[in-house]
Amino acid sequence: MSRIDDFEAFIAVVEHGSLTAAARRLNRSLQSISRSLATLEESVGVELVHRTTRHSTPSETGAAFFHRIKPAVDEINEAKLEAANRRSEPSGILRLTAPVLFGPDFLVPIVADYMRMYPRVEVDLQLSDAFVDLGAEGLDLAIRIGNLPDSGLRAKRLGALRRVVFGAPSYFRRHGQPTHPFDLAQHNCIVRTVDERPGEWMFQIEGKPRTVKVAGIFRSNLMTPIYAAAIHGLGLGYSPLWQIRQLVDDGRVELTLTEFEPAPVPIHAVWPEGRSSSAKVRAFLDMLGSRLELKNL
Known part of the structure; x- marks a missing residue:
């Protein structure tokens, strides 16, 4: 021995x-x-x-x-x-989890290329916004947005995501653009009711993180109706930019107060101790690092 x-x-x-x-x-x-x-x-x-x-x-x-x-x-x-x-070809089932909205738009295109490159791998993708227990669920890897708790998992930082205030052009024509976060007190703000602190939006003011209380005539527990309400001019929304990027590109909403954006939220790939030694996990981590482009999100 x-x-x-x-x-x-x-x-x-x-x-x-x-x-x-x-x-x-x-x-x-x-x-x-x-x-x-x-x-x-x-x-x-x-x-x-x-x-x-x-x-x-x-x-x-x-x-x-x-x-x-x-x-x-x-x-x-x-x-x-x-x-x-090191020389073994990735094979078997790769079990992944990712946030509900992030997975389809950002992860699935990479998964598709990965599976074309490694045809002996099957992928099981579970979408959830919760920080699930990877070991208990038998998962190989997770994409997590936000600061990581001390979980003992290995992590690879993939980038950081902006949080922005946005509204429809029609809303700004009627009510004008806020020039400072404190101006939001005079605006209809669409509140997500299930946030940890509903009605409090984070900004960077004079170099320091500050929360600003907001309120409005429309609120919802889900982001999808909040986006719809903002498009129809019911008020200003607050969201990760990646979730509304297409709306911005299409001109359906515009960003405001960008000079007061809070610090970007980190995004990581995390996996249990020892899993990165698996050829299928190692190959997917390598592809994530080279393919996931989050610079302007």
């Missing part, structure tokens, strides 16, 4: 609570796990695991040792898998 096998045995014992469970997890014999643990403890000169007939728990030193070596062992195993898979 190699030293890495001893480390893996120790990690499995700590994570699964017994030598028997660790042996089952690593597909090794109980005697082999016991020898690895004894060898490791002899090497470091201290007891790492308190053993009973039914349970095994790390000692105080063992717990600290576990937290130091686990990331290193994970990195080694991922490097080994990556090296082993």
Whole structure:
């Protein structure tokens, strides 16, 4: 057995609570796990695991040792898998999740090219605006918009997305253009009622992030009716620019207060530890990085 096998045995014992469970997890014999643990403890000169007939728990030193070596062992195993898979052709089912509106317009065209390039891959795309548990759902990769929670997932930043105020030309002809976020108090603003803080829009004012309270005669829980209401001149909307880019390009709405836009919202690809060593995931990450163009969104 190699030293890495001893480390893996120790990690499995700590994570699964017994030598028997660790042996089952690593597909090794109980005697082999016991020898690895004894060898490791002899090497470091201290007891790492308190053993009973039914349970095994790390000692105080063992717990600290576990937290130091686990990331290193994970990195080694991922490097080994990556090296082993470097020449393998992507195959199998690639399971992805992305926000409901973002997926069809931005992700599906890349998926189509990816599948043409790698015909042995099938893709299962699930659209959801929730931050789903990738491990529990068996997903390989997710596209996430917004600041990332501390989840232990690997992440690759793909860009950042603008948030803008917009309205129909007919609205601006009747009510004029606001020149400052504080002017919104005199305008009908279309509020999304399910936002975390409905009726509060974020801006950058005098170099600092500021929220401005807004209100109006029309509100909705979904963005689709908000866009329709803005097109028909019912008020001003507030949205990620990528969601209304076509409306802007078609001249159906115009942007306003662009000099006060808040900091762009980051967008990342995230995946569980170890998944990037899979040929199908690695190839898709490479294509995302080269194909997803988010500079002006």
